[in-house]
Amino acid sequence: MITRELTIGIANGSPRLWLEGLWLRDAGFPAGQPYQAFTNGLTLELRTVKAGESDPTVRTRVVSGKDRKGDRIPVIDINSGKVVPMTGTVSVVCAEPGRIVVTKV
Secondary structure: OEEEEEEEEEEOOEEEEEEEOHHHHHOOOOOOOEEEEEEOOOEEEEEEOOOOOOOOOOOEEEOEEEEEOOEEEEEEEEEOOOOOOOOEEEEEEEEEOOEEEEEEO
């Protein structure tokens, strides 16, 4: 299980979730991986998707990346109040590959 604690701030008037690091690759979210974000107003869940298995009612996003010292570092950047339902300190947990859950602390 991978656990992180971070702060969700405000950018351009909306909550912004920024996840970066090789731990994302270990969690099943390498650069280029499609994923979908689901929220129930209290939590945010990110799930990787395979071709043909995405929820057609939810926007499919792609993990971006940046090059650092010859390695491709995964980056997830979501800046939307419709998707990110919270600000402040949050817990980010990956209990299984391909699934990250963000909850307010």
